[in-house]
Amino acid sequence: METNIVFIVCAVVSVVSAILVVTRRNPVYSALFLMLCFVAFAVLFLNLNAYFIAAMHMMVYTGAILVLFLFVIMLLNLKKEELGKEYGFGNKLLLSFLCMLLFTILAALVYGVGFAPAKSLPSRFGSIEAVGNAMFSDFVLPFELLSVLIIVAMIGGIILAKRKL
Amino acid sequence: MTKYIILSAALFSIGTFGVLARRNILIIIMSIELMLNGVNIALIAFARQYADTTGQVFVLMVMGVAAAEVAVGLALLIAMFRNKKTVDTGDLTMLKE
Amino acid sequence: MQNLLFLIPLLPFIGFLINGLFGKRISKGAVSLVGCAMPFLSFGLAMLTLKGVPLSQNVFDWITVGSFSVSFGLKVDELSRIMLLVVTGVGSFIHLYSIGYMKGDKGYARYFSYLNLFMSAMLVLVMADNLVLMFVGWDGVGLCSYLLIGFWFEDLKNADAGKKAFIVNRVGDFGFILGMFLLYTLFGTLNIDGLSEFSDDGWLGNTTLTVATLLLFLGACGKSAQIPLYVWLPDAMAGPTPVSALIHAATMVTAGVYMICRLGGLFIFTPFTMDVIGVVAGATALYTAVIAIAQTDIKKILAYSTISQLGYMFMAVAAGGFDTGIFHLTTHAFFKALLFLSAGAVIHALNGEQDITKMGGLRRQKGMGFIFAVFLIGAIAISGIPPFAGFFSKDEILTKLYTHSQLDGGVVFGPARSVGEMLWLCIWISALITALLTAFYTFRLIFIAFFGQCNLPEDKLHHIHKPDWSMKTALVVLAFLSIIGGIFGGAIHYKGMLPDEGHTLNLILSLVAAFGGLLLAFILYIPKKDWVKQFTTSTAFGRAVHKVVSNKFYVDEIYDIIIVTPLKLLAFVLWLVVDRAIIDNLFVNGSAAASQFMSGRARKLHTGIVNMNAIIMAIGIILILIYLALRVF
Numbered sequence: 001m002e003t004n005i006v007f008i009v010c011a012v013v014s015v016v017s018a019i020l021v022v023t024r025r026n027p028v029y030s031a032l033f034l035m036l037c038f039v040a041f042a043v044l045f046l047n048l049n050a051y052f053i054a055a056m057h058m059m060v061y062t063g064a065i066l067v068l069f070l071f072v073i074m075l076l077n078l079k080k081e082e083l084g085k086e087y088g089f090g091n092k093l094l095l096s097f098l099c100m101l102l103f104t105i106l107a108a109l110v111y112g113v114g115f116a117p118a119k120s121l122p123s124r125f126g127s128i129e130a131v132g133n134a135m136f137s138d139f140v141l142p143f144e145l146l147s148v149l150i151i152v153a154m155i156g157g158i159i160l161a162k163r164k165l
Numbered sequence: 166m167t168k169y170i171i172l173s174a175a176l177f178s179i180g181t182f183g184v185l186a187r188r189n190i191l192i193i194i195m196s197i198e199l200m201l202n203g204v205n206i207a208l209i210a211f212a213r214q215y216a217d218t219t220g221q222v223f224v225l226m227v228m229g230v231a232a233a234e235v236a237v238g239l240a241l242l243i244a245m246f247r248n249k250k251t252v253d254t255g256d257l258t259m260l261k262e
Numbered sequence: 263m264q265n266l267l268f269l270i271p272l273l274p275f276i277g278f279l280i281n282g283l284f285g286k287r288i289s290k291g292a293v294s295l296v297g298c299a300m301p302f303l304s305f306g307l308a309m310l311t312l313k314g315v316p317l318s319q320n321v322f323d324w325i326t327v328g329s330f331s332v333s334f335g336l337k338v339d340e341l342s343r344i345m346l347l348v349v350t351g352v353g354s355f356i357h358l359y360s361i362g363y364m365k366g367d368k369g370y371a372r373y374f375s376y377l378n379l380f381m382s383a384m385l386v387l388v389m390a391d392n393l394v395l396m397f398v399g400w401d402g403v404g405l406c407s408y409l410l411i412g413f414w415f416e417d418l419k420n421a422d423a424g425k426k427a428f429i430v431n432r433v434g435d436f437g438f439i440l441g442m443f444l445l446y447t448l449f450g451t452l453n454i455d456g457l458s459e460f461s462d463d464g465w466l467g468n469t470t471l472t473v474a475t476l477l478l479f480l481g482a483c484g485k486s487a488q489i490p491l492y493v494w495l496p497d498a499m500a501g502p503t504p505v506s507a508l509i510h511a512a513t514m515v516t517a518g519v520y521m522i523c524r525l526g527g528l529f530i531f532t533p534f535t536m537d538v539i540g541v542v543a544g545a546t547a548l549y550t551a552v553i554a555i556a557q558t559d560i561k562k563i564l565a566y567s568t569i570s571q572l573g574y575m576f577m578a579v580a581a582g583g584f585d586t587g588i589f590h591l592t593t594h595a596f597f598k599a600l601l602f603l604s605a606g607a608v609i610h611a612l613n614g615e616q617d618i619t620k621m622g623g624l625r626r627q628k629g630m631g632f633i634f635a636v637f638l639i640g641a642i643a644i645s646g647i648p649p650f651a652g653f654f655s656k657d658e659i660l661t662k663l664y665t666h667s668q669l670d671g672g673v674v675f676g677p678a679r680s681v682g683e684m685l686w687l688c689i690w691i692s693a694l695i696t697a698l699l700t701a702f703y704t705f706r707l708i709f710i711a712f713f714g715q716c717n718l719p720e721d722k723l724h725h726i727h728k729p730d731w732s733m734k735t736a737l738v739v740l741a742f743l744s745i746i747g748g749i750f751g752g753a754i755h756y757k758g759m760l761p762d763e764g765h766t767l768n769l770i771l772s773l774v775a776a777f778g779g780l781l782l783a784f785i786l787y788i789p790k791k792d793w794v795k796q797f798t799t800s801t802a803f804g805r806a807v808h809k810v811v812s813n814k815f816y817v818d819e820i821y822d823i824i825i826v827t828p829l830k831l832l833a834f835v836l837w838l839v840v841d842r843a844i845i846d847n848l849f850v851n852g853s854a855a856a857s858q859f860m861s862g863r864a865r866k867l868h869t870g871i872v873n874m875n876a877i878i879m880a881i882g883i884i885l886i887l888i889y890l891a892l893r894v895f
Contacts, residue, residue, distance in 0.1 A: 056225065099181050131225070133218075150229060
C-alpha cells in the first residue's frame with residue numbers, strides 16, 4: 001500500500017469536498033459536493049484492489065442514494081427564505097473543536113501502531129468472484145438478513161411518506 | 166496503512182461536525198452518509214492489509230444499511246415537512262417537558 | 263389412660279372452638295350443653311387417674327433447636343392430680359352455675375367459649391411437664407382473665423380493669439421468663455423432672471439459683487396477687503361473678519402457688535428466697551385483711567379476702583409445707599367459690615346491687631333463705647370454725663409456721679433467738695392476727711347484709727327471687743364440700759401422727775382467733791348502736807383511719823403517679839418526637855420532598871431541542887474513547 005499520487009489526490013479531494021458538504025447553505029450544493037466525495041472514494045477503493053466494491057459504490061451511492069436526495073430536494077422546492085436559520089458562529093466553532101478533539105483521539109490511537117507490511121494478495125483479489133465466494137459461503141446469513149432489512153426499509157418508507165395512512 | 170485510517174478518521178469527524186452543527190435535516194442526513202463512507206474506507210484498507218475478503222463483504226453490508234437508512238430518513242423528512250412545513254430541526258420542540 | 267391424657271385439656275378447647283365459632287348460630291341450650299359437658303368430661307377423665315400411679319404422656323415434640331428441645335408433654339403425679347381434680351371439679355360446677363347466672367346475656371356463647379378456653383389453658387398449665395409448656399398455659403389463663411374481666415366491655419371501666427389485669431400480670435410474666443432463662447443456663451433443661459432430680463447438696467445457697475427462684479416468685483406474685491402486684495385483683499371484680507369465682511378464687515390465682523410447689527425441689531435449696539416469700543406473703547395477708555374490713559362492695563371484700571388467703575398459702579409453702587399449702591388451696595377453692603357464687607346469687611336476686619350498706623336484713627326476705635344458708639356455710643368455713651373445711655387447713659398452716667420458727671425447739675419468747683427464728687415468729691403472729699381479721703370481716707359482711715334493718719328500695723325488694731336449678735345445684739355441691747372437705751383432708755394427712763406441743767398451742771390459738779373475730783363482729787355490728795359509725799365519723803383520728811383504709815391505702819394512686827403517668831408521658835413524647843417529627847416528617851415527607859426537588863431540577867434538562875441530544879451523545883462517546891485511549895497507553 002505504497003503512498004502514491006492517486007492516494008494523495010483522492011485524499012485531498014475527498015477531505016475538501018467533505019468540508020464543503022457540511023458548510024454549504026444550499027442543500028443542492030451540498031449534494032453535488034457529496035457526489036464529488038463519492039467519486040473520490042471510488043477511486044480510492046480501486047487503488048486498494050477492491051474493484052467490485054468500487055463499482056458497487058458508484059452504483060449504489062451516486063446512482064441511487066444521491067439521486068434520491070436530489071429527488072427529495074426538488075420535491076420540497078424550498079426557496080431561499082424558507083431554508084431556516086443556522087447556528088451562530090460561536091456554536092459552530094465550539095462544535096468544530098469538539099470534532100477536532102474526536103479526530104485527534106482517533107488518530108492518536110492509530111498512529112503508534114506499527115502495521116506489518118501488507119500481505120501479498122492472492123490472484124483476483126477483490127474481484128467479483130472472490131467477493132461472491134466469500135459472501136455466499138461464509139456470510140450467507142448476513143446477506144439474507146440484509147435483504148430482509150431492505151424490504152423492511154422499503155415498506156417503512158412507503159408507509160411513512162403516505163399522504164393519508 | 167496508517168494514513169488510510171487517519172483519512173477515515175478525518176472524514177468521520179467531518180461527518181460528525183455536520184450532524185451536530187447544522188440545522189437543516191437534509192444536510193444532517195448527508196453528513197451521516199459521510200460518516201458511513203469514512204468507515205467503509207477503513208474497512209477496505211484493512212481488507213487489503215490482511216488480504217482478507219471479509220472486509221469487502223462487510224462494506225457491502227454497510228452500503229446496504231446506508232441505503233435503507235437514507236430511504237427511511239427521507240420518508241420521515243417528507244412526513245415532517247407535510248406537518249410542519251419546515252425542515253429546520255430547531256422547530257422540532259415537541260419533546261419539551 | 264396414659265395415652266388419653268391429652269384429652270383432658272383438649273376437650274374444653276374443642277368446646278371453646280365450637281362455642282366460639284358457631285355459638286351465635288346454635289341454640290342457647292346447645293351452647294350450654296357443649297360448654298358444660300366438656301369440663302365434666304375432663305373431670306371424669308381426671309377421676310380415672312386416681313389409680314395412684316404417676317402417668318405421663320409425650321403428645322408431640324414441639325421445639326427442637328440444636329441441643330434445646332421442648333416437648334408438649336403432660337404429666338399427672340400426686341401434686342397435679344389434686345390440682346386437676348380441683349380445677350375440673352370446681353370448674354365444672356361453676357360452668358353449671360353460669361347457665362343460670364348468665365341467662366339472657368347477649369354474649370352467652372362468647373362467655374362459655376372463653377370459659378372453656380380458660381379451662382383448657384389451666385389444664386395445660388397444671389399438667390405440663392416442662393416450664394415452657396407451663397408458661398404457655400400461664401399466658402393462656404392470663405389472656406382468658408383479660409377477656410373475661412372485660413366481658414361487658416361496652417362499659418369502659420370493665421375494659422380498663424381487664425387491661426390492668428393483663429399489664430400487671432405481664433410484669434410477673436417477665437420475672438417468670440427471666441427465671442426460666444437462668445434455670446436453663448444453670449441446668450441445661452427446663453423439664454420439671456430434670457430440674458428436681460439433682461440431689462447434690464452443693465447447690466444450697468447458690469446465688470444464681472437464688473436469683474432465679476426470686477424471679478420465679480415475682481411471676482407467682484403477678485399471677486397470685488401478692489405485694490406489689492396485687493392491684494389488679496380487686497378491679498377484676500368488674501367481670502361476671504362466676505368468672506370471679508372460677509378464675510380469681512379457685513384456679514388461676516392459685517397457679518403461682520402451684521408453680522412453686524412444682525419446683526419445690528429447687529426452692530428448698532434457696533432458704534433466702536423462702537424467707538422472702540414468707541415475709542411478702544405475711545405482709546400481704548395482714549395488709550389486705552385490714553383493707554377488707556373497710557370495704558362496702560360485697561365482691562371487693564371477697565377479693566381482698568382471696569388475696570389474704572393466697573398469702574396464707576404462700577406462707578405455708580415458704581415454711582417448707584408444700585402439701586399444707588396445697589391443702590389450703592383445695593379447701594379455699596371450695597369455700598371461696600361458694601362465697602363468690604352465693605354473693606352472685608345475692609347480686610342476681612337484687613338485680614345488680616353490690617353495696618352491702620344498701621342491703622340489710624336479707625335473711626328475712628322471702629326467697630333469700632337458701633342463699634343465706636349457703637353464704638353462712640361459706641363464712642363459717644373461711645373463718646376457721648371447726649368442723650368445717652377452713653379450720654383444718656388453717657390450723658395446719660399455723661402449726662407449720664410455728665414449728666418452722668422453733669428450729670431448735672423451745673418455748674415462745676425464750677432467750678437466744680436467731681434472726682431467722684424471729685422473722686418466722688413475726689410471720690406466725692401476722693398469720694394469727696390475719697385469722698382473726700378474716701373471721702371479723704367475713705361476719706361483718708354477713709351481719710351488715712343479712713341482719714339488721716332493711717335499706718333496700720321497693721323495686722329491688724319486689725325483684726327478689728330464688729335462684730334457679732343450675733345455681734342451686736352448684737351451690738349445694740360446693741357447700742357440701744366446704745363442710746366435709748377438711749375432715750377428709752386432715753384425716754388423710756394426719757393419719758397416725760400424734761399432736762405435739764406446738765400443735766396443741768396452735769389449735770387453741772386458732773380457735774381463739776376464729777371465735778374472737780366472730781364475737782368482735784357481733785359486738786360491733788349487731789346492736790342498734792353503731793359503734794363503728796361513731797368512731798369513723800366523730801373523731802378526727804377515726805375519720806382519717808377510715809379514709810385511708812377504705813381507699814386501700816391509696817396504693818393505686820401511688821402506682822399511678824410513680825409508674826403509670828411517667829410511662830404515659832414517655833409514650834406521648836415518643837409519639838410526638840420520634841413518630842411524628844422524626845419518622846414522619848424527616849424520613850417520609852423529607853425523602854419525598856428531596857426527590858421532588860431533585861426531579862424538578864432534572865426536568866429542566868428536557869429542552870426539547872433535538873440537536874442537544876445528539877451533542878450530548880457525541881460528548882459521551884468522546885469521553886468513552888478518551889477512557890479507552892488512556893487504558894491503551
